[in-house]
Amino acid sequence: MSPISVTPPSTNKGRGGNERTSSMVKPSHTKSIMTAAFIIVLLWLSAERTDATVTQLVTGAPEMGKLLVEMFPPDWSYVTTIWAPMMETVQMAVLGTTIGAMLAVPIALLASGNVTRSKWLYIPARLLLNLIRTIPDLLFAAIFVAIFGLGAVAGVAALILFSFGLISKLLYESIEAIDPGPLEAMTAVGANKLQWIRFGVIPQVTAQFISYLLYTFEVNVRAAGVLGLVGAGGIGLLLTRVLDQLRYDRACMIILLTLVIVLVIDYISYRIQEKLL
Amino acid sequence: MIEFRRVSKLYSNGTVGLQEVDFTIHSGEFVVIVGLSGAGKSTLLRSINRLHEITAGEIIVDGKSMTLARGEELRHMRRGIGMIFQSFNLVKRSSVIRNVLSGRVGYHSTIRTLLGLFPKEDVQLALNALARVNIQEKAYIRADQLSGGQQQRVSIARALAQEAKIILADEPVASLDPLTTRQVMDDLRRINLELGITMVVNLHDIDLARQYATRIIGLRAGEIVFDGPVGEATEERFTHIYGRSLREEAASIGGEAL
Amino acid sequence: MKNNPLIRRPWLRIRWWLVAVVIVSLYVWSFTGIEFSGIRENAGTVTVAILQGMISPDWDYVYLADGEDLLRGMIDTLAIALLGTFISAFLCIPFAFWASTNMNRWKWSSGIGKFILSFIRTFPEIVMAIMFIKAVGPGAYAGILALGLHSIGMLGKLYAEAIEKIDRGPAEALLACGANRLQVMWYAVIPQVLPEFMSYTLYRFEINVRSATILGIIGAGGIGTPLIFALDSRNWSRVGIILLGIIITVSVVDMISNYVRRKIV
Numbered sequence: 001m002s003p004i005s006v007t008p009p010s011t012n013k014g015r016g017g018n019e020r021t022s023s024m025v026k027p028s029h030t031k032s033i034m035t036a037a038f039i040i041v042l043l044w045l046s047a048e049r050t051d052a053t054v055t056q057l058v059t060g061a062p063e064m065g066k067l068l069v070e071m072f073p074p075d076w077s078y079v080t081t082i083w084a085p086m087m088e089t090v091q092m093a094v095l096g097t098t099i100g101a102m103l104a105v106p107i108a109l110l111a112s113g114n115v116t117r118s119k120w121l122y123i124p125a126r127l128l129l130n131l132i133r134t135i136p137d138l139l140f141a142a143i144f145v146a147i148f149g150l151g152a153v154a155g156v157a158a159l160i161l162f163s164f165g166l167i168s169k170l171l172y173e174s175i176e177a178i179d180p181g182p183l184e185a186m187t188a189v190g191a192n193k194l195q196w197i198r199f200g201v202i203p204q205v206t207a208q209f210i211s212y213l214l215y216t217f218e219v220n221v222r223a224a225g226v227l228g229l230v231g232a233g234g235i236g237l238l239l240t241r242v243l244d245q246l247r248y249d250r251a252c253m254i255i256l257l258t259l260v261i262v263l264v265i266d267y268i269s270y271r272i273q274e275k276l277l
Numbered sequence: 278m279i280e281f282r283r284v285s286k287l288y289s290n291g292t293v294g295l296q297e298v299d300f301t302i303h304s305g306e307f308v309v310i311v312g313l314s315g316a317g318k319s320t321l322l323r324s325i326n327r328l329h330e331i332t333a334g335e336i337i338v339d340g341k342s343m344t345l346a347r348g349e350e351l352r353h354m355r356r357g358i359g360m361i362f363q364s365f366n367l368v369k370r371s372s373v374i375r376n377v378l379s380g381r382v383g384y385h386s387t388i389r390t391l392l393g394l395f396p397k398e399d400v401q402l403a404l405n406a407l408a409r410v411n412i413q414e415k416a417y418i419r420a421d422q423l424s425g426g427q428q429q430r431v432s433i434a435r436a437l438a439q440e441a442k443i444i445l446a447d448e449p450v451a452s453l454d455p456l457t458t459r460q461v462m463d464d465l466r467r468i469n470l471e472l473g474i475t476m477v478v479n480l481h482d483i484d485l486a487r488q489y490a491t492r493i494i495g496l497r498a499g500e501i502v503f504d505g506p507v508g509e510a511t512e513e514r515f516t517h518i519y520g521r522s523l524r525e526e527a528a529s530i531g532g533e534a535l
Numbered sequence: 536m537k538n539n540p541l542i543r544r545p546w547l548r549i550r551w552w553l554v555a556v557v558i559v560s561l562y563v564w565s566f567t568g569i570e571f572s573g574i575r576e577n578a579g580t581v582t583v584a585i586l587q588g589m590i591s592p593d594w595d596y597v598y599l600a601d602g603e604d605l606l607r608g609m610i611d612t613l614a615i616a617l618l619g620t621f622i623s624a625f626l627c628i629p630f631a632f633w634a635s636t637n638m639n640r641w642k643w644s645s646g647i648g649k650f651i652l653s654f655i656r657t658f659p660e661i662v663m664a665i666m667f668i669k670a671v672g673p674g675a676y677a678g679i680l681a682l683g684l685h686s687i688g689m690l691g692k693l694y695a696e697a698i699e700k701i702d703r704g705p706a707e708a709l710l711a712c713g714a715n716r717l718q719v720m721w722y723a724v725i726p727q728v729l730p731e732f733m734s735y736t737l738y739r740f741e742i743n744v745r746s747a748t749i750l751g752i753i754g755a756g757g758i759g760t761p762l763i764f765a766l767d768s769r770n771w772s773r774v775g776i777i778l779l780g781i782i783i784t785v786s787v788v789d790m791i792s793n794y795v796r797r798k799i800v
Contacts (some may be wrong), residue, residue: 026417027417042617043617043618043621045614046613046614046615046617046618047608047614047618049611049614049616049675050611050674050675050676050679050756051674051675052618052675052676052679053676055681056614056671056676057670057671057676060667060670060671060672061670063669063670063671064666064667064669064670067666067669067670074658088567088568088569090565091564091565091566091568091569092569094561094562094565095565095569098562108710130786130789131782131786134745134781134782134785134789135745135778135781135782135785136745136746136748136749136785138661138749138752139748139749139759139762139781142749142752142762142763142766143585143766143774143778145766146581146585146766146769146774147575147578147581147582147585148574148575148578149574149575149578151570152569152570153569153570153571153574156569174588187588204553220583222657222659224658225659226662229661229752229753230752230763233569239662243665254659255662258657259654261656262657263653263657266653326711328707328710329599352713352715353712353713354713355710355711355712356712356713357713357714358711359711359712360708360711360712362704362707362708364704365704366702366704366707366708367704367705367708368705368722368723368726368727369727370726370727370729370730371703371722371726375726377716379708379709379712379722379723380712381712382709382712382713382714382718382722383712383713383714383718387715387717387718390720390721390722391716391718396763408568414615431593432708435708435712439712439713445711454675
C-alpha cells in the first residue's frame with residue numbers, strides 16, 4: 001500500500017532518520033505489525049459481532065457428541081429408500097454440468113482477449129462471468145425454486161448457472177494461455193473466424209476443457225447432494241426430512257452413501273483424466 | 278580432528294557407498310576429496326555430520342564418537358561442524374541475516390529460537406561473519422536477490438556464525454562461474470588460514486584441488502585410492518589410478534546437480 | 536500408433552464407439568430421470584418479477600434503525616467467513632504436514648492424511664452447519680464452526696501441496712547446524728511455504744464469503760436468513776436488494792483479495 005513496498009528491497013532507502021549505508025539499515029517491521037494488528041482487530045470485532053466464544057463450544061460439545069453417537073450404527077436398510085433420490089442427484093449433476101459446459105464455450109471464447117481482440121466485447125463478457133460467479137449454487141437453487149417450484153428442475157437450473165460460471169472462467173484462462181503460433185498459421189492460410197477457432201483454438205484446449213468438465217462434475221455431485229435443503233431436488237430433500245425427524249442414523253446413511261458415490265465418481269474421473277493427459 | 282575407523286556404507290539397494298575407509302584429518306588441515314562422480318565423495322562428507330548414516334565402523338570428531346551420539350548430543354556435535362552445499366541451501370525468501378542467524382539455533386532453546394529472539398551478540402556475530410566474506414551490506418536483503426556467488430558466501434557466513442571448528446563443503450563451487458569460483462575458494466582458504474578452521478571440501482576439479490588443498494584424498498568406488506600432500510598428487514599418478522584424466526571428468530560433470 | 540501410423544487399427548474405432556455408446560446412454564438415463572412436468576406455469580412472470588426487483592430494489596432495506604437490514608446482514612456474513620477461515624487456516628496445518636509425502640517417512644502415513652482431508656471435503660459445510668446448530672444453537676456461531684471445519688479439507692490439501700514443493704536443501708542445512716525438528720520446521724520449512732499459505736487462505740476466504748451467504752438458509756447466520764424469508768414472502772424488491780448486496784460485497788472482497796494475493800507471491 002505504501003509505495004516503498006513496491007520498490008525492490010535492493011533500493012531500500014534508509015528510513016526513520018538513520019541514514020547509514022543504504023541496505024545495512026535494518027528494515028522496519030511497522031508494516032507487518034500494522035497488518036497483524038489490523039487482522040486481529042477484525043477478528044476480534046467479528047467474534048464480538050457473532051457472539052462466538054470458546055465456552056459456548058465447550059458447553060455445546062456434549063450435545064454434538066450425543067448427536068454423533070446417535071448417528072451410529074447407520075440405518076443400513078435405508079439404502080433402498082435413498083437409492084433412487086441419490087441417482088436423481090447424479091442425474092442432476094450430469095445435466096447441469098453438460099448444459100453449463102455447452103453454454104460456457106461461446107462465452108469463454110468471447111471473454112478471451114486473444115480470440116475476441118475487441119475490448120468492447122471481452123471486458124463485458126468477463127464482467128458477466130465474474131458477476132455470475134459471485135452467487136453460490138445453493139443461492140441459485142433457492143431462487144430457482146421460487147421460479148420453477150419445488151423439484152429437480154430448479155436444482156438442474158442452479159447447477160447449469162454454477163457450472164457455466166466455473167467452466168467459462170477456467171476455459172477462458174486456458175484459451176488466453178494457448179500458443180499463438182497455430183493461430184498465426186490459421187490466419188496465414190486465410191481461414192475465417194470460425195475456421196480459425198475450430199483449427200487454431202479448439203485443438204489446443206480440448207484436453208483442458210474435458211478435465212474442467214470432469215472437475216465441475218465432481219463439484220456438482222457434491223453440491224447437488226445439498227440442493228434439496230432448499231427444495232431443489234436430489235438426496236438433500238430426504239436429508240432435511242430425516243434431520244427434522246431426528247433420525248440421525250438415517251442421516252448418517254445418506255451422508256455415507258453420498259460419500260461413496262462421490263469417491264467413486266472422483267476415482268472414475270481421475271482415471272479418465274489420466275488417460276487423456 | 279576427524280577420525281574414520283573402518284567406515285563402510287552399504288545402501289539398501291546394495292550399492293556400496295564407502296568401503297573400509299580409514300583415515301584421520303587433523304585440525305587446521307585443508308583437505309580436498311576428489312574422485313569421479315559416484316565415487317562416494319558426498320557420502321563420505323555427509324557421514325561426518327550424520328546427514329547420511331554409515332552401516333559399519335565409527336567416526337570420531339574431536340575425541341567424541343559421532344556414530345554413537347544421539348538426540349541432543351548429536352545436535353551439539355553438529356553445531357560444531359559447519360556445512361556448505363553445492364546448491365547453497367538458503368531459505369530464499371528469508372533475509373540474509375536470518376539465514377546466517379539460523380546457524381545459531383543449535384545454541385539456544387527451542388522457544389527462544391521460535392520467537393526469533395537472538396541475543397545482540399549473535400546478531401553482531403552474524404554481521405561479523407558477513408563482513409568476513411565481504412557482504413555485510415546485504416544483511417537485510419532477501420537471499421533470492423543475491424547472485425549465486427553471493428549466496429554461497431552467505432552460506433559460508435552461516436557456517437562461521439555457527440562458530441564451527443570444522444567446515445564441510447560439498448561441491449561448493451559446482452554451480453558457480455570461474456570468477457566467483459575463485460572468490461569462494463579464496464574465502465574458504467582465508468578462513469582456514471586466519472581462523473584455523475579445518476576444511477573438508479569435495480571437488481571434482483583436480484586443478485582447483487591442487488591449488489587450494491594441503492592434502493588430497495582420492496576416492497574410487499567408495500575406497501581410498503590416494504591420500505597424500507598436494508605435491509604427490511600429480512597428473513600422471515591420477516591418470517594411472519583412474520585410468521583416465523580427472524580433467525575430462527570435471528568438464529563433463531561441470532554443472533551437474535547433487 | 537507405435538505400429539504403422541498410416542493404418543487405422545479397427546479395435547481403436549470399436550473403442551471410440553463404445554465410449555460414444557456409454558456417453559449417450561448416460562445422457563438418456565439422466566434426461567429420463569428428471570421430472571420436468573412439475574414446472575410452475577407462472578415461472579416466467581416470477582423471473583420477470585425478480586429481475587424487476589433487481590432493477591428497482593428496496594433501497595430502504597439497506598439500513599434500518601432496528602438492525603435487521605442488509606448492512607448488518609452482510610457484516611455478519613463477512614464476520615462468519617473471516618472467523619471460519621481463520622480457524623481453518625490454523626487447524627489445517629497439522630493435517631497438511633501429515634498429508635504431505637516429504638514430511639512423512641512412510642507413504643501410507645501421508646496417504647491416510649490425504650484421505651482424511653478428502654473425507655472432510657466431502658462433508659458439505661451446510662450439513663456441518665446443521666450439526667453444529669444442534670451443538671451451539673442456531674446462529675452465526677454454528678456457521679463459523681461449520682466453515683472452519685469444512686475449509687480444513689481444501690486448505691489442508693493446498694497447504695500440503697505447497698509443502699511438497701519445497702526445496703529440501705535448507706532443511707538439510709539447518710539439520711547440519713544442529714537444529715532440532717521444530718527449529719528445522721520454523722527456519723527452513725515455514726519461510727518457504729508461508730506466502731503460499733497466506734495466498735491460499737485468502738483464496739479460501741473468497742470461497743467462504745460465498746458460502747456464508749447461504750448458511751442463513753438453515754439458520755446458521757448471515758444474509759441467507761433474510762433472503763430466504765424474502766423469497767418465501769415473494770418480496771421481490773427485497774430479494775433484489777439482497778442479491779445486489781451479495782454481488783457487490785463478493786466482488787469487492789474478490790478484488791481486494793486478488794490484489795493482496797498478487798502482492799504476496
